[in-house]
Amino acid sequence: MAEVYGSERPRRRRGRGLRIVVLTLLVFLIVGVVVLDRFSNSYAENVIAEKVATEVANQKAESSRPVVTIAGVPFLTQVVAGKYEEIQIELPDFKAQTGTGETIRMDLLDIRARDVKAPLSALRGQGDVVAGSVTGTGTIDYQLLADATGQKDLKLAEKDGKLVGSGVLAITQTQEFPVSASADLKVADGRVQVRFSDVSTPGLTVNPLIQSQVDGFVQQMAFELDVPKLPLNLVIQELQPLPEGLRFTFGASDVNLAAAGV
Known part of the structure; x- marks a missing residue:
């Protein structure tokens, strides 16, 4: 009996050692795949x-340098399938001139391309990379927006969800009164x-005379602003x-x- 037990103990140790080696290799393989996936991304x-x-x-x-984030994990499975959930492109400190010479500034132009289809050949520069939809959002500071209109004394602000413009109307050389009005926005x-x-x-x-002065002042507050050409063929859809x-x-x-350049 002692000889039988003695012959089984090394086999059990070898079995445990083999399992440890296999598990270690699997861990290294998984880590390698994850590293490769993140590097490719x-x-x-x-x-x-x-x-x-x-x-x-x-x-x-x-x-500033664009910041690009390709959503979805793992990345390599999206490459093989030729379909990408979402590509986010952030353009910090975005500036562009309109056709009439005004400069539009946004702290961030945030672009999202969704339902992107790209065959493997597209990664070698052959074939199309098509996004089903692309959206972008950016916010223009009210002071910068007022400056872009060229109207020196125009003030813009948000009130109760609406854009409000204001200025000072000089009735006489010694009489000035504040005037404010809600904006009607249209694209x-x-x-x-x-x-x-x-x-x-x-x-x-x-009175009728003063009213005509007020009406003329409000008409002068009105303005139009060109939207500059944006990346990825984006066109303006909404203002808030x-x-x-x-x-x-x-x-x-x-x-x-x-x-479009991507």
Whole structure:
């Protein structure tokens, strides 16, 4: 019996050792795959960032280095399938000139490309990379927006979810009164049109002569602003007054990212 037990003990130790070796190899394999996946993801993000930066420069716009994030884990399975959940492109300190010479500034232009389809051949520069939808958002500070209108004394702010414009009306050389009005926002042919109504003139007694002065002042407050050409064929879709500034929402569909510079 002693000989039988003595012959089994080394086998059990060898069995345990083999399992440890297999488990160790599996851990190294998993870690290697994860590292490769993250490296490939980072490489692709850097390539896209460089191409977007080139496109921004070609449009005579400016921004800090683009920050690109390809959503979805693992990344390599998306490469093999040729489908990507979402690609986020952030353009910090974005600046662009309109067709009429005004400079539009945004602290951040946040672009999201969703439902992106790209065959393996596209990674070698052959084939299309198409996003089903692309959206972008950016906020313009009210002071910067007022400066872009060219109206020196115009003040813009958000109140109760609406854009409000205000200024000072000089009735005589010694009499000045504040005037404020709610803005009506409209987007037409790539231009933002701002007109004012619901006028408030606290402290001012209005008569027909004064009313004509107020009406003329409010008409002068109105302005239009060109929207500069944006990356990825984005066009303006919506405007939303927020406490920190006027939020612009842009959009496009079925965008060929390769043709657009990505």
